[in-house]
Amino acid sequence: MAQSRLEKIGTIFTRIQGLLRGGAMKAEDKPIWYDVYAAFPPKLEPRYDRPASNLPIRRIFYAEDVVRAKLHKQNRPNETISLTDHRRNTQSQQFVQLYENLRSQGALDEQRIYETTLDLLAEQRQQLRSEERADDNLGTLPSDELETNKSSLLNDFQQAEEQQTTTPTSTPGKAKKEGVGINIDSLFKD
Amino acid sequence: MLRKTFNNLPRFGQLCARQVRPQSTQVAAAGAPNDVEPEDISNVEERILKHADYFQVHNLFTVRDLFNARVHYGHKEGSLDDRMRPYLYGSRLGHLIFDLDKTAAHLRDALNVAAHIAFRDGIILFFNRNALNAQLVEQKAREAGEFSHTRFWRGGIFTNANVQFDAVTRLPDLCIFLNTQNNVLTQHTAVRDSAKMAIPTIGIVDSNCNPNLITYPVPGNDDSPAAVELYCNLFKEAIWRGKRKRRELLGLPPLEEGSSSKDRRSRSFVKKN
Numbered sequence: 001m002a003q004s005r006l007e008k009i010g011t012i013f014t015r016i017q018g019l020l021r022g023g024a025m026k027a028e029d030k031p032i033w034y035d036v037y038a039a040f041p042p043k044l045e046p047r048y049d050r051p052a053s054n055l056p057i058r059r060i061f062y063a064e065d066v067v068r069a070k071l072h073k074q075n076r077p078n079e080t081i082s083l084t085d086h087r088r089n090t091q092s093q094q095f096v097q098l099y100e101n102l103r104s105q106g107a108l109d110e111q112r113i114y115e116t117t118l119d120l121l122a123e124q125r126q127q128l129r130s131e132e133r134a135d136d137n138l139g140t141l142p143s144d145e146l147e148t149n150k151s152s153l154l155n156d157f158q159q160a161e162e163q164q165t166t167t168p169t170s171t172p173g174k175a176k177k178e179g180v181g182i183n184i185d186s187l188f189k190d
Numbered sequence: 191m192l193r194k195t196f197n198n199l200p201r202f203g204q205l206c207a208r209q210v211r212p213q214s215t216q217v218a219a220a221g222a223p224n225d226v227e228p229e230d231i232s233n234v235e236e237r238i239l240k241h242a243d244y245f246q247v248h249n250l251f252t253v254r255d256l257f258n259a260r261v262h263y264g265h266k267e268g269s270l271d272d273r274m275r276p277y278l279y280g281s282r283l284g285h286l287i288f289d290l291d292k293t294a295a296h297l298r299d300a301l302n303v304a305a306h307i308a309f310r311d312g313i314i315l316f317f318n319r320n321a322l323n324a325q326l327v328e329q330k331a332r333e334a335g336e337f338s339h340t341r342f343w344r345g346g347i348f349t350n351a352n353v354q355f356d357a358v359t360r361l362p363d364l365c366i367f368l369n370t371q372n373n374v375l376t377q378h379t380a381v382r383d384s385a386k387m388a389i390p391t392i393g394i395v396d397s398n399c400n401p402n403l404i405t406y407p408v409p410g411n412d413d414s415p416a417a418v419e420l421y422c423n424l425f426k427e428a429i430w431r432g433k434r435k436r437r438e439l440l441g442l443p444p445l446e447e448g449s450s451s452k453d454r455r456s457r458s459f460v461k462k463n
Contacts, residue, residue, distance in 0.1 A: 005349070007385035007403065016388055032363050033390045036306045037405070039239035040299060046405045048385075052272035058280035060287060086258075 008048040013037050064096045067114065071095055075118075095121055234439055235310055245305035245431040248298050250424050253290045256297075259420040261410040262288045264397030269374070274397050277409035286397045293410050300392040300406040301428040304364060307390075308432030312363030315339060316425075317380055319372050323418040327368055330422035334429045335445065337362065339380070343372075348383040366425055367393035369412035370404065394421055 003025070004015050016034055019025035044050065071092060079091050089097070099117045102108065108116070238244040256262065264270075264278065264286030277296075279289035307314060316338040318327040324340035331338035339347075344354075351359040365384045370393045372378050377400060384391045385403045393404035394412040401407035411417045430447065437444055 003388050005386040007382055012385060012388040012390060012405065031388065032310045032312050033303075033307060035236070035239060036303055036310070037390060040303055040306075042299065042406050043296065046385075046391075046403060046407075048402055050273070050402050053275045054272065055275045055278075057267070057270075057275065057278060057286070060280040060282040 011046050013041075064100065067099055067110075068092055068096060070114065091121070094124070231436075231440060238309070239306070243298075243302060245302065245309075245428065245435065247301040247305055247428050247431070250301060250427055251294075251297070251420070253294050255420065256290050256293060256410070259416045260414045261293060261417045261420065262290050263411045263414070264288055269398040271398055271400055273401055274395065274399065274409060277395075278397065288397070288409050288411070293408060296406070296408045297410070297424070300408050301424055303390070303406055304366065304392060304425055305428040305432040307364045308429040309436050310363075310432075311436065313337065313360065314364045314366060314429060315362035316366050316368065316422075317378060318368040318418070319343075319378060320369050320413065320418070322413075323368065323415055326415065326419060327422060330419075330426050333447075334426040335433070336429060343379050345379060348380065348387045348389070361387055361389060363389065365389055365391045367391060367404070368418055368421055370395055370399045371412075374398065392425075394418075 003019055009015070010018075013034070016025065016031060020027065020030060020034075077092065081090055082088075095117060098120055099113060102113045102117055102120075262279070264274075267281055267284050267286060270286060277288055277292050279287045281287065304314065314334070314336040316327050316331040316336065318324055318338070318340045327340055328338045346354055348361055351361060365380065367378065367381065370378050370381055381391060381393065381403050390405040391403070392406045392408065393399075393401070394410050395401040395404060395407045396410070396412045399412075401409070408421075410421075434444060
């Protein structure tokens, strides 16, 4: 290969250009990227010795950071967040939203807004929780089954108790024969 | 007008028609397959370079896609390489954030170049030294019908190839680095070796990387699997666009998408005969 291997001098393009111009590399041996590079040169020359910039790094802050910092200082966040879930707002996002809403309405000072927002948020969460509980109770299939199991066990006990009261002298074997399967006497023996 | 006169010259096609894989000794020795191809292809290659975005790579992604793939997250401030400062948007509580507008512009340039190299039947090699993403990169490179290197880099694979492989070796025409670091401290040796061997490079450079030797650097997060998957898919699609166009212009049947490297091997075998 004819090219220079000194990667610290010039760029890959200038080195190949020099070879082509000087005739050390024939036009038909030109690497296939050469024309592409010539047509679409990179934004900055890929030189080894390109100096580093000393641009200052901007600090990213938002207006709502003040109240967010206050929230996090006074209430330690203990929320579990799914990073893949983009639909759901986190608690602190909800807080900031409510806070901004209240503030745009005016009429209250900062501290009062902060407190009412916290109250509102707690209320919302309470409501959400009770709704969830209602949803759970309303009967997805597995919980339904559990319910019936429970009630049947309860029924068994009740039936057994009735039998105890009606026929107090019945033997355990007899109770089994009748198909209930639970004898309160033997159950609480020890 | 000028083009017309050129086309009329009988030997012009021969003069300008580059051999398909000029560094490949087998093709040069055989010589014959070039006659099969229409002579037009080198003219086409010249012509499409005048087009700013011939393969329409600008519509492959939006800045929102980059954001959703977490491309904007850099490392912490302490590990910043000063050469990356122009690409940053700022620092959020000590964590550096990339300017996605700049990232998008650089990424579009890189995709365009990748598509053009693929159109010119170049060999493209994907690099990645992050064990978490290695399997993904290998798989995507295979799907693109190209090559990948995700393991320890033995020195001299490029610079001493003819001895190492015991044969005259054709080096890749484009290297795509999905991360440019070996570990947190040292740069991948292949970055330097590509520059030595005059192979252009595309590299995803995070805030702790050195972009100087990378021909087409793309500032962005190089650690998150989501981001790496996005880059892989974009480069795969750009490469496919280049290849599809080439086969279309040559009047060849389209390649099966998602074909493995086996197909490439068989393709070069066909060319040899």
